[in-house]
Amino acid sequence: MHGPNKVAPKVIKFCTLMSGDSLSSETVELDDPSFSVAKWTQTMAAKLGLDQKSCEAVDAQTSCTIDPCRQAIDALQNRFVRIVAVVTFAVELLPNNFNFKSPQSTPAKIVLLRARQSLSTAAALRPLLAKYSIDITQAVVVIGGTLEQISRLSIPLVQIGSRTLTVMSQAQFQGYLYNFQ
Structure with a gap:
C-alpha cells in the first residue's frame, strides 16, 4: 500500500x-x-x-x-x-627598513599561521613569504627574541612548536647580532 x-x-x-x-x-x-x-x-x-x-x-x-x-x-x-x-604559531616579518634601535618607527608585521605539525618549516612559510615577496632562500629565520637561527628549514614544525618565528634579511640579522652583543 x-x-x-x-x-x-x-x-x-x-x-x-x-x-x-x-x-x-x-x-x-x-x-x-x-x-x-x-x-x-x-x-x-x-x-x-x-x-x-x-x-x-x-x-x-x-x-x-x-x-x-x-x-x-x-x-x-x-x-x-x-x-x-596542527600547530598555531606567530611569524614576525621585519620590514626592509626595520631598525632594532627604534623598533616602533617601522613595526613588524605579525601573522598567525596554522599548519600541520608534520610540515617542514619551509613548506609552512613559503606561501606566506611569497605573499609578501620575501625570497625564502635569502631570508634568515630565528626563534623570536633569541639568536637561535633555524638554518635548516627542513625541520618539521613539531620541533618548533608554538614559538614565534622572526623572518629578516641577512643584513638585518647582522644588525640583530650586533645589538645582542
Missing part, C-alpha cells in the same frame, strides 16, 4: 577513518546532520586521544584539508579521512 505517511528508508553514510600514519582504518558512520566537519573532527580527535583544538580533517587520498565549516555527512561521505595534528 502506498499512503501519504510512508517514510523513506534512512540512508546511512560512511567514511573511512585512517589511523595516524599507519595503514589501519575503520569505517565510521556519519549519522548526525547537525555535525560540521570541525565538530566531527573534534569528536574523532577525542576518541583517538588527540588534542581536540589542534587537529584537522584531511582527505587521505589528496592530502587536502577538508573545509571545517561544511556539514560532515556531505563533506566526508565515501572519503578516506585522516585526523592530523
